[in-house]
Amino acid sequence: MNWPLVPQQVMTGILNGGTIALIALGIVLIFKASEVYNFAHGHLVMLGAFLTWWFAGGEELGNELFNLPLWAATLMAVLTAMLVGLAIERVILRPMTGQPVLAIILVTLGLSQFIEGGVSILFGAQPKSNFPTPFSPSDVIRIPFPGAFNDTIILKQSLVASFVVAAVASAVFILFFQYTKTGLAMRATAENHEVAQGVGIRVSRIFGLSWAIAGVIATFGGVLLATVSGVSLNMATVVLVAFPAVLLGGLESFGGAIVGGLIVGLSQALVQASRNIEVRNSAEIVPYILLLIILILKPEGLFGQKRIERI
């Protein structure tokens, strides 16, 4: 360990973890509402980032059509993503209701490939460097911290901002689930579809709504990632680390998803503080090693429910 680097990496890790946690929330939401393991969530994140880039006047196809400021572009992208989410639920997942887990996983994998191809046709396969981020890489916050490298912790403003947005979005999301009528209806649906239907909740509408919200969350996650590291097709694979985060926290737990996201972010940042180059290089697979460990030791995750199966 290169100890003077540790405080810096802890902060960076937590800030990165915020975005991962927000993305993980979307996966948990879909799972809780409709028991679908959404492997296409990473691609929804990528789609959201590309849509925002396009509405903000991306160079290849859209610059004559739209040239919106970032906030307006994000809003337009969120609206589009909602429609995409609704369409996905109605067209692809509604007919799959009641199919085995394998088929559900495969259909979301198929969806992910479809989105990948579609995005690359619509927006071009090359990475986009001109995402309209409000920050430049040199915008940093310096916090004095004795013992750290040069006695300061340097935080990129884009990272801090994305963490704040992710935290606010997660909080809004959890409050929505705890206190609004729609949120309660979604939790009831997650608990038991038939009983929810029995008390007058329209389960099909809740499914659609949860996909729409997942689309919104994914778009926010995509915009946050894009402000930090730009827009590319590769985002979808990078974002797959949200899955280890979800499993670390437990599939059914929103709080768990946030904790899991922070753990994943932290672990990825902490290995970067090592003196050994191979350990530093392992940042991309550390979440998956954690995943294997948690699957063998405590498969239900830190905050998940133990499942009892009957024949």
Next chain:
Amino acid sequence: MAMLRPAGDFDRNYAQDMALLRQPWQRWAMLLIITAAALIPLSGNAYLVTTVNRIMYTIVAVQGLNVLTGMTGQISLGQAAFMLVGGYIVALTAQYWGLPIFVTLPLAALGTGVVGLIFGLPSLRVKGFYLAMATLAAQFIIPWLSRHIFPEYLGGSSGRIPVPSPVIAGITFNQVAQVFYISLVVLVITTVVLINVRRTKLGRSFIAVRDNDLAAEVLGVNPFGVKLRAFFVAAMLAGVAGGLKAISQRSVGTELAYGLNESILLLGMLVIGGLGHNLGPFLGVVTIIFLEDLANVTGATMAAIFPQHATSLLTSFRPLFFGLVLMLFLIFEPRGLAHRWELLKASWRMRPFSR
């Protein structure tokens, strides 16, 4: 075999009952198919030879997945990574120990099988989605390791090493048209073995675990052992397929399509062909490779129309078409093409009473 047979067609001894090819015409047809396949390289059409060779080693990989996912019901998102392991074993054992191909391919099967066992271990505790995640971890960890450990042997960060061409009886197999015959022989062997595995105790316990692993346990099947065996067989076949792919491409490494998308592609091929059916891998692989060619043609046509976006359009239609077809199959024909084939056969047998 519970199938309808015409009146007067019955077995007189156990050998007839156990035969895979019951009728003389079936034997002739099989001989004809294999001969026709063996004649393909003589046509000299490079595209045809390369494609059929690719189809054959991909079928072997999908057959492995069929044992694991189709018969045992365990999802694997790591089949392409296991192919990478097999490719490396074939390359390294041939390069440094100078072993012949009769040894390197079985070694690749065994070595990859052991790696498969390691990543199958979580199946002790988890199933379904969780197991998919464990194999997803394999899909990320294995290529990473190949790029970062032993760079002098595994090619390091560039991730590519040459594969020596196998030599059999003094002939160097360095053309695809020659490797073709190795693939064909391997494919025939794996197919015959797998058809028979289905009829053994092991094959039946695979299916019992798929249908309900708790019930299988009650019936005296050890589900964990059976799942591990399925992982072993799947990884073995992936290793062989990876070895054949490495020999055909004459190099092996992470940059040559061994990623997550390749694993998803293999799973998709299996679903489109028909999960758990012996014909599934054949139908699925041929369909998807044909579809990919269609996508390439579409991409090239679109690129000619919109030359300013050519680079994106050339590669984009493959995932688009594949994703679309996979979703359509899952929604409208989740049992795959093999099921259609069975329906067709049944209606032929029932003629003229079939609808």
